[in-house]
Amino acid sequence: xxxxGIIFSNLHDKNIADLTRIRTMxxxxxxxxxxLVDFPLSNMVNSGITNVLVITHYNYLSLMExxxxxxxxxxxxxxGGIRILSPYITAYANYENRLYNTHxxxxxxxxxxxxxxxxxxxxxxDCDGICNIDFADMIAAHERNGADLTMAVKRVRVTPETAERxxxxxxxxxxAMTEVLVHPNVYPxxxxxxxxxxxxxxxxxxxxxxxNAQAYGFSSFSRDILQRNVGRNRFYVYRFDGYYASIDxxxxxxNHSMELVSNESVRRDLFNNPDRPILTKVRNSPPTQHKxxxxxxxxxxxxxxxxxxxxxxxxxxxxxxxxxxxxxRNSILFMDSYVGENVFLNCVIADKHVLFHDGxxxxxxxxxxFYVEKGKAL
Amino acid sequence: xxxxxxxxxxxxxxxxxxxxxxxxxxxAKPAVPFGxxxxIIDFPLSNCVNSGIxxxxxxxxxxxxxxxxxxxxxQPWDLDRSTGGVMVLPPYQGKNGAxxxxxxxxxxxxxxxxxxxxxxxxxLILSGDHIYKMDYSEMIRxxxxxASECTIAxxxxxxxxxxRFGIMDTEEDGRIVRFEExxxxxxxxxxxxxIYLFDRELLADYLQRDEETPGSQNDFGKNVIPRIxxxxxxxxxxxxxxxxxxxxxxxxxxxxxxxxxxxxxVYDLSDQDFRVYSRTPAxxxxxxGAGSVVHNSIISxxxxxxxxxxxxxxxxxxxxxxxxxVRNSVVMQGCVIERDAVVQYAxxxxxxxxxxxxxxxxxxxDGTPEIAVLGGGIHVDAxxxxxxxxxxxxxxxxxxxxxxxxxx
Numbered sequence: 001x002x003x004x005g006i007i008f009s010n011l012h013d014k015n016i017a018d019l020t021r022i023r024t025m026x027x028x029x030x031x032x033x034x035x036l037v038d039f040p041l042s043n044m045v046n047s048g049i050t051n052v053l054v055i056t057h058y059n060y061l062s063l064m065e066x067x068x069x070x071x072x073x074x075x076x077x078x079x080g081g082i083r084i085l086s087p088y089i090t091a092y093a094n095y096e097n098r099l100y101n102t103h104x105x106x107x108x109x110x111x112x113x114x115x116x117x118x119x120x121x122x123x124x125x126d127c128d129g130i131c132n133i134d135f136a137d138m139i140a141a142h143e144r145n146g147a148d149l150t151m152a153v154k155r156v157r158v159t160p161e162t163a164e165r166x167x168x169x170x171x172x173x174x175x176a177m178t179e180v181l182v183h184p185n186v187y188p189x190x191x192x193x194x195x196x197x198x199x200x201x202x203x204x205x206x207x208x209x210x211x212n213a214q215a216y217g218f219s220s221f222s223r224d225i226l227q228r229n230v231g232r233n234r235f236y237v238y239r240f241d242g243y244y245a246s247i248d249x250x251x252x253x254x255n256h257s258m259e260l261v262s263n264e265s266v267r268r269d270l271f272n273n274p275d276r277p278i279l280t281k282v283r284n285s286p287p288t289q290h291k292x293x294x295x296x297x298x299x300x301x302x303x304x305x306x307x308x309x310x311x312x313x314x315x316x317x318x319x320x321x322x323x324x325x326x327x328x329r330n331s332i333l334f335m336d337s338y339v340g341e342n343v344f345l346n347c348v349i350a351d352k353h354v355l356f357h358d359g360x361x362x363x364x365x366x367x368x369x370f371y372v373e374k375g376k377a378l
Numbered sequence: 379x380x381x382x383x384x385x386x387x388x389x390x391x392x393x394x395x396x397x398x399x400x401x402x403x404x405x406a407k408p409a410v411p412f413g414x415x416x417x418i419i420d421f422p423l424s425n426c427v428n429s430g431i432x433x434x435x436x437x438x439x440x441x442x443x444x445x446x447x448x449x450x451x452x453q454p455w456d457l458d459r460s461t462g463g464v465m466v467l468p469p470y471q472g473k474n475g476a477x478x479x480x481x482x483x484x485x486x487x488x489x490x491x492x493x494x495x496x497x498x499x500x501x502l503i504l505s506g507d508h509i510y511k512m513d514y515s516e517m518i519r520x521x522x523x524x525a526s527e528c529t530i531a532x533x534x535x536x537x538x539x540x541x542r543f544g545i546m547d548t549e550e551d552g553r554i555v556r557f558e559e560x561x562x563x564x565x566x567x568x569x570x571x572x573i574y575l576f577d578r579e580l581l582a583d584y585l586q587r588d589e590e591t592p593g594s595q596n597d598f599g600k601n602v603i604p605r606i607x608x609x610x611x612x613x614x615x616x617x618x619x620x621x622x623x624x625x626x627x628x629x630x631x632x633x634x635x636x637x638x639x640x641x642x643x644v645y646d647l648s649d650q651d652f653r654v655y656s657r658t659p660a661x662x663x664x665x666x667g668a669g670s671v672v673h674n675s676i677i678s679x680x681x682x683x684x685x686x687x688x689x690x691x692x693x694x695x696x697x698x699x700x701x702x703x704v705r706n707s708v709v710m711q712g713c714v715i716e717r718d719a720v721v722q723y724a725x726x727x728x729x730x731x732x733x734x735x736x737x738x739x740x741x742x743x744d745g746t747p748e749i750a751v752l753g754g755g756i757h758v759d760a761x762x763x764x765x766x767x768x769x770x771x772x773x774x775x776x777x778x779x780x781x782x783x784x785x786x
Contacts, residue, residue, distance in 0.1 A: 032663035033679075071453065261665070271662035282658045284454070286647035287414035287678040290687075292640075298668040303415070303679055306648065308641070 003121040003139055004080075004203070005044040006114075007037060008106055010057035012128040016250050018371045019351070023062040026054065026127040028247070029334050029352075031260055031270070032302040032317055035066050036247070038280045039132070040125035040198075041082075045073045046276040047135035049123060051080030053113060055106045060086060072281050085110050103221040107210050115207055122206050126197035130245040130256065132270050132278065133198065138238045142200045145175065147236040149226075150200040153193035154244050163187035165248065167195035167222055169237055177235035180226045193237055195222070196244060205233070243269035254349060254369040257332050261300050261313055285318050293324060309339070323358070330366060334374075348372060381461045383433045383496040385518060385575075387426050388489070390482050391419060391506040392439030397627045400753030400771040401727055406438065408506030409445040410631070411710050411728070413638055413647060414676040414691050416656045417448060418625060421511070422504045423455050423464065424654045429514035431502065433462030435492050437485045439469055439478060454657040467492060481596030487585040493578065501581050503574040503598065509634050509645070510571075510622040511652045517575055517616045524552065526614040527580045528606055531573035533618050543569035544599050546615045554613040559599050568615055571622060574598060580611065621645040628769070632725060632749045635691045635708045639674050659711075661694050669700055685715065693728075702732075706747065707739070716760075723766060724750040733760040740766035 009026035019028045026037035037054070044052055052075060056063055063084065070082035087100075087109065100106040103124070107114055121142065123135050133152065142150040153169055163184050170179040171193065181187070201209075209225050218224035226235065243266050245256035259266045271278060285304025290296060294307040301311075304319040309326035316322075317334045323341040331348040339345065340358040347364035351374035356362070360378050364370030372378065395407025402410060408419035419436070426434050434457060438445055445466075452464035467489050469478050479485035486493075486503065493501055500521065502514055512531070521529040532546050540561070546568045547556035556565070584602055588594050594601045607613055621644065625631045637644040647654060661680030666672060671686045680695035685702035693711040698704055702715040705722040712729040715721055719732040724739035732738060736758045739750035748767030756775050758764065770778070 267662065267665065277660045278662070279660045282454075282660075284653065284655055284658060286654070287676045288664065289639075289643075289648070290672045290675050290677055292674040294673065296666045296672055297670060298666065300663050300665050301677070302663045304648070 001121065001139060001143065002119040003047075003049050003123055003135070003200075004117050004119040005040075005049045005052040005123045005125070006107075007040050007044075007052065007054045008103060008124070008126050008197075009037060009054055009060065009063055011101075011103065011106070011126055012247070013057075013059070015128060015248050016253055018250055018373070019253065020059065022059065022374060024056055024059050024127075025247075026056070027060075027062040027066050028127075028253075029317060030130065030253075030257065032300050032315055033283075034278060034280045036127045036130065037063065037066070038278055039130050040127060041073055041075075042276070042278045042280075043125070043131075043133050043135055044123060045075065045279065047123075047139070049135065050075065050077060051117075051119065052082045053085055053110070054082065055085045055110055057087060057100065057106075060084065066281050068281065073279050083113075085113060102219055104210070104213050104224065105219050107206075107221075108214055111210055111214065114210055117203055117207070119203055122201050122203050124199045124201065128247045129196055129198065130247070130270070131196075131240065131242055132273060132276055133240055133242065134276065135200070138198075138240075139200055141175075141238050142236065145236045146234060147200075148202050148205045148234045150236045150238050151177070151226075152196040152198035152240045153237045154196055154240055155191055156194050157190070158187060158192050158194075159189045160187060163192075166192075168192045169195060171237045175236045175238070177226075177230050177237060180222065180230050182220075182222045182227065193239070196240060196246075198240075200238075250349070250369065250371065251367065254332070254347075254366075257315055258313070258330070258366075260315065261298050267300075283318055294322075309341075309343075317352075326356075332369075351375075354378070380495045380497070383462060383498045385431050385433075385500040385502055385514075386462075386493050386496050386498040387422075387431050387434045387502040387504055387514070388486055388493070389419070389422055389426075389434055389436045389504045389506055390485060391436050391445060392442075392479055392485060393505075393507065394440045395507065395626060398631065399628065399769045400751050401628075401631075401725065402441070403753055403771055404441055405444040406440045406442060406506075407626070409448055410625070411693055412509060412625065412631070413635060414678045414693055415658065416654060418509065419445070419448070419506045420455075420654055420656045421509050422506060423457070425510075425512050425514060426502075426504075427455050427457065427655065428511075428652050429516075431514060432457065432459055433496055433498075434464045435467045435489060436464060436506075437467050437479065437489065439485075442466070442468060448657055450657070455655045462496065465492065481594075481601075482598045483585055483588050483594075483602045484596035486581070487589050487596070490582055490585065493582075498578055501576045501578050503572075503576070505572040507626050508571065508622060508624055510618075510620065511649070511654070512573075512618060512620070512622075513652070514573075514575075517573070520616050521575050521614070524614045525612060526575075527577045527611050528603075528613045529575040529616050530554065530603070530613065531571040531575075531618050532568040532615045533571055533622050534567050535569040537564065537567050540564035540567050540569060544572075544603075545569055548615045552614045552617070554607060554615050557603055557607050559604075568617070570599065571618060572599075574603070575616075580606070628725065628749050628751055632708060632723075632747075636689070636706070638676055638691060639689060659694055667700070670698075706742075710754075719758075723747040724752065724764070726752045727754040727756075729755045730758070731756075732758045733762070735760055736762045736764075738764045742766070 009024045013020040069076040075082040168181040288305040291308040296311045302318040309322040319336040326343040344361040350372045355377040391408040395402040451458045457464035623634045664681040667684035676691045678694040684700040685698040701718040708725045710728045721738045751769040753771035
């Protein structure tokens, strides 16, 4: 079996408008040294997928800088490797210039590249979900079922109020999909399988679906392909029971980040499988120095930090400096943030290169973390 | 045809480093880990890159596996070039038979063909056992400015230690008038750093002559340099001031690691203008647990700290369990310090496990600690005790266990 990967980098940008103002969802920093795209990308590489397309939309400078040649994922290849597909805009043909908002529109705009794929299967993934999933196992299940499309699902409890957030799928005992409900506004309370925006599709099925979409003017993968064909084509679900965090809002982002320090099983699930490491761009920082007066507890810290103050329940990205007498609690500080002396931070998310001058005090609340934008000096 | 290079660096990395005992049993000295994420060879290699030298031959001989694997295609140092880059040069079999590298000079002699391919004007000879940051391009500029044919980097050492080094006597302008290898009564304090810059023609000439001299030890310091000096060739000493540390002994390796600690470290790795590059493993960030105490230490990626760590350098993937203490020690990659174990004044090589309650090393009483050393992969049983200054490899530890000695 051979498989190619397609990663959608922008589709959920509006979920966390603060963090995506200057970057794609794919390049949102997460977990000290990663970007969200590292998760689907590493999952693909760890499952032997070496031909990966990343479809992007706008704001993709940070994404391109992060991925570079792809060598950190062993994707700088003579054949295959990683390709970033940016929007194809011409000066004349107006209809070509539409920017896409959905999976299907994104695929349509890259129809030519999609049509050149020759692998047996295509794995499609978004960047709003954080998980360590074995695609090889998912593809094996797909093959066993002789499926056209297999959707990764997770069992969650929904209430009439929360059901609207999800694409809910129902399936029979064999895992064959029987019903697809797209963001239903009425649904009884109960345990259901929800779509994780991770799909394995037969390559030919995908190519013909995209061609049909072009011909019929379809624009929604879930409505126009899944709902129309459920029961007619071979659609299956693949239950994923590992850790899965969906980033739907800034508070989701904050809470899931905090799970990394509060819950050991989350760290284990995401990071401690030696056969499925999460790979990321190597920055070659020196190791972190904890100075004599430093006091760090219950925190996750990247390389290149220099800590002279107190850090509790926090996440420090690479190159963060914490000055003497400063206290950082329940906070997330992105790359190269500089915290001076006697600063107090609580429930703060500081974007890259934020400077906290001596004596600053700033506190958000765990239900409403305070976000400081990139490069701000306080 | 190869594109011409101004300077080719040759890095002597074949040494056994026998004074590091258990640490160099399976690896050559330049591959010995240092400073939390580096290996010794990262320092001269990074210096080359930071000095604009992009062609480096690495001469290997003793236990080259780890070193070869580490250098790989040179990508971490940006030395994966289409011409030049880093090249591992092991001894080889030629038409007239095969020979090991007989000495430092012979190692270069056997690889003159590698140097000639790039037709360089200068050849820089480096060794793989020092920790320092140095801009070699400054040395090349100095070499040119003095119309020197052979330039040796020197550093001021205390007079009391001068007899351990090759000592230069120079005129005011830096011209070398005398060179003594490990003199009993040193006449100056300018010690050779083992960094030589040669005009290529001169080097080729003298290596050829050295090769033809019967009884020569084929060594730069002992044979080649004295001979060039005796012939009245223009030789200059390039003075270097800054951090430079030979890490050829257990104590000096431990000292150099300790130099990285402190609020104002003697040697600061976080200097962004002159970076040290290394091959970085893909590991999750460090996690410092709720009950942990970490003071004055270097902590690396993949570490899980639940116990106490003080004045120590921890390499990647180390676990310190709750109740365990690591103090004044160097703990290399993948070690596990289990509950209530104590590691103090010790160097643990990679993948050592210290079981519950075992005690490695002892507190130094008079301020000159004796460092305990455990070789790679040792599994220290619960409750065991390793004395100050003890040096054990895995086989010796097993033997000791079999004899039932030292059991608490």
